[in-house]
Amino acid sequence: MKKLWILLCMIVSLLCVNKQVYAASANPNLTVSTVSAEPGSTVEVPISIANNTGICGAALSVSYDEKLVLTGVSAGEAFSSMAFTKPGELSANPVKLLWDNVDVDKTNGTIAILTFQVPKEAGTYKVSVSCEADDVIDSDLNSVTLNIANGGIQVAEKSNVIGTGTCGTGVTWSLGQDGALTISGKGDMKNYTYKSEMPWYKYISQIKSVVIKEGVTSIGNYAFYGMSGMTKITIPKGITSIGAYAFKNSTALDGVQLPTTLKKLGESAFFGCSGLREIAIPEGLYTIWGYTFKNCTKLEKVTFPSTLIKIDEAAFYGCASLKTLTIPDNVSIIGIYCFKNCTKLNSVQLSANIQQIREAAFYGTALTELTIPDKVTDIGKYAFKNCTALKNVIFSKNLKKIDDSAFYACGGLTVLNLPDSLTEIRDYAFRKCTELKTVNFSAGLKTVGESSFYGCEKLTELKLPEGVTDIKGYAFKGCIGVTTITLPSTLKTMGESAFYGCTGITKIEIPKNVTTVGAYAFSRCSKLSQVTFKGNAPTIGDYAFAKVTAKISYPSGNATWSKDKQQNYGGTLTWSEAK
Template sequence: MKKTKFYALLFFLTVVMSGCDNEYDDTGIRTQIAEVTDQVKALQTLTEALQNRDYILSVVPTTVEGVPGYLITFAQAEPVTILCGTSVIAAVDTSHGDYVVFTLADGTTTITLPRSNAVTIGLDGYDVLYCTASSLDIPLLFPSTLKSGDYTSIAATVTNDNGTGTDIQTRASAGTNGVWKVDITQPAFGDDGMIIPNSSKVTLTPPKHVKLSDTAILKVTLVDKKGMETTVTRPIKYSTVAAVTSTAGNLSSVATDVELAVLVIKGSVDATDLAYIRNTLTKLEVLDLSMTDMVTLPGWGLGFHSDDGYQPNTTLKEVMLPASLVTIGKSAFLNCRALDYVDTGNAETITEYAFEGCSNLREVILSEKLKTVGNCAFRNCVSLSLIDIPGSVETLGRWVFENCGNLQSVVLHEGVQSLSESTFYGCGIRSVSIPSTVTAIPNWTFQDCKYLEHVNWHDGITSIGEAAFNRCTSLRNIRIPAGVTSIADDTFYGCTSLHSVGFHDNITRIGVNTFDKCYALTLEETNQDNPYNLPVSLTTLGECAFQNCTGITRVCLPEGVTVVPRYAFNGCIKLSGVVLSKQTATIEDWAFAGTALTGISLPATVTSLGDNVFHNCSELIGVQSYPTTAPAITATTFSHDKGTIKEQCRLFVLPTASSAYDSWKNYFKAVVADLTVQ
């Protein structure tokens, strides 16, 4: 019978509320209807709790706009606030130890729900709590009958919405890895042993860089003297100051304080609003756009270009971007010189020059959805020390990190598809690992990375571009990937610390200036099993290929090398031994000038020697020449700054070819015709 009365009352209230015509627009009436609606929902919760055999954990007195009531928490159902003396519920009787009686507005219908014997705990509300810097204390609510001996512990945790979290008892400090700090003020008790109302609270300290769109879950757990646990939770959002709500183009109307240091925006913003920020909010330090619906941050949105009459911005330190963002436009943050942290959210494209000149930028979080990083995107970000590039990236543009001198660590994740010419030009990278998904190192990729010491790559790489490691003066060792058969011009030019190169036998070409000025470079020792210290398949040696490699002492050229090009070993001052290919046809200008050669054997296939081939070879004492027809030489082939090498060097030829070398005699101390045919 009581249940029938209740449903009749519920039906009556529903009909009354649904019958209100739109022409009655009285605010007071609508407020009353809203209050009745809330109480009907509360009544529904009570009824469902009764049907589901739920029980009450806590009953905490409260008031809502002067109306007394109770905050009721359940073991299963969501908490509700019951207001007494309303048109739905007349009274709540909490005098019984084991149950609570709710009397409905008809004065006769009641709902009785059992109480838990466990000690209970509650929070002052259960919807999302918006915290600011001045409101980080959350009261803990306990039954007014709680005594100090009724519980053994209270613990609190905060879990981020991405699943990471911390416990108060293991948490070190706020701000580390985006983790909240939680402190509990324990309940206080009076002389009578009873709890002092409002004496207990949770105090939160947000991590660095938390934005309004982030959600954390506070969980507080009480353990009573019987070991039973009661847990309550509440979602939390934080911003330093209260947010303003804006529509596109309307920001100047809702953010009128030009002295603002922090601005948090909900709603929409457009280029006009960003121009207002640039031009008017000149003292702004933190801008939280995380609760806006922005899809594209317009080009020059927060950029300060001298061509437009702007001085670099020196106040804006942090910008928080929304999850809806897809594109960061051209020069969006150009010359924001105070900016020190950026989380790009879900951005898929970072356009060219986006963060150029952000000289204080120390940390950038790139989106796991990022596909493209445009040319010069982080150029001249001189404070950037670490960048983690997700595997979703398809293209890294040119000069992306140019002049990022403090950029020591670059992580390229598996999945990154391609680098571009000069991507890391002139940055401070110390080591790099190339993922298996990258198969080409373009021209100038790591040029002038003077601190680069280690390169870890794979044999799936098929090309290394021109000057790719030009002037990487700290690089000490390198192994050429098995997929690379041609080493391009200038690839390791000026790598002054490069000591060893791991060649493989499928390399057919070493380009122009490839190892020029690699002063520390040495080549492998040769033996009967390893007669060559250059790749056995080598056919082309570029001009100046090993010029000024002052550490090389011996060279054995493979049979496929028929031309020793201009300046190939010029200035190799410790080079004392050379074995030429038996197919050598030409030795070009300055090929062995300035070396420490003591002797050399010219195979029968040689037809010409160019200018200054042995210029200033002061240690040269013997030349064996096997061609039966004297190769063509010039007046400077055997030249020396102090004249010629005639005073010390002998020429050795075949007995049958002695007369063929008449044109050579003036350059040697003697011609000895005692060679035997090879």
């Protein structure tokens, strides 16, 4: 009997507990959110309801930490069928929030949003809701009990970091609010294939400086491409490689100190860094790769290491502020376009070991004088074209070829002393050298190229050496100051318009080995009055003597001078056998 009584008591007890749990879980849940905020910021704190059993009126009291400033109260999407009355005075603490309606509202969600100005000090600032009995009622005017969970605002110390991540195995990056990008760790940075791949790309406009910590051993390709706001980069000792395009178009960068450990400086690494003024390449570096400093328009001073062997293609193209250069003696290669359009470059000391000056290497510079070292055998196309201030050139004693347009429009040249080793002057080589008065041709010369001295109006005498076999078309066209021409016995061909418009010559002797006189060869040589052919009749082109009135003689008894050869060729010519 006693055991049965105990069992009945236990059943009754369990029923009572379950009834209490059910009653508690059936109550609506009111929650004040806990939110995070930065010091001194404005933040919203929602108040929400869940498990709404039906409410047609509510009066809530909201209390908050005295360091908070309530700046606004707005209704949420829940309780939308009820009339919402905001507090009349926001500075009150606590404030009252009122809802009223005839019909019951069972919506769940946010019932109100509180907006606070938070203090600048870090900390936890409470926001709480309370209500008295009968402050919340249902449709039968019965009191509704709320399960309230209060919250508040967590204000943390303001972080200086706006982004972090990895940029290589064992290498990390961090960007601060001050715009300083820090690279740290051990090992090589990752190489990227374009700027949009770099992990800080979305912050690129915010970056003002870059600091690379010791332990990092390389700077990756495209690592800092296009950082137009970056003014400073710190590169530590231990960096051995700077990748291709690493700082390209970082236009505000005005100072870089390269570490002594650097062994490789990649292609286009500082291309377009138009704020850069000075650079010292460290000892131990052997090659400056193509386009490395192209269009660094404010670059005024470059110091090269004694270890340097090669300066590659267009490495300093368009460095318009560069004035002087001393190229170390170990340099044997200067690439094409290397110093093109360095428009203020007025002095260059070339390496003693350089063997070739390549295409357009010094095109458009301000050089005034030039000594070409004796190991140079070839001056490439356009090498010194448009060097309008160039007045004096001392050529290599071993020079063999001056290529197309090499000194085109070098209007300051007055005298050329060409070395006896030179065998070929290519097309347009000295065209429009308008102040050129004297050319001392090389004893080894074989060919005078097309238009090579076209428009050299101040030349007075042409004495071509024995050994020359070919004068190509337009070679001396428009040389109006020439009064004397001496042609070598080895000459075989005179090209089209070779002496066109040489209005100062009065007589010319055509050597016996000449087989071709090109069309217009002596056209408009208006003072030419005497022409002597010394050998067999050559092929004479149309209008070879156009606008010329002259007496022409040929070897007596030479049967090759038939009547059909004795034409006017566009002029007025009187033919006779030499006496």
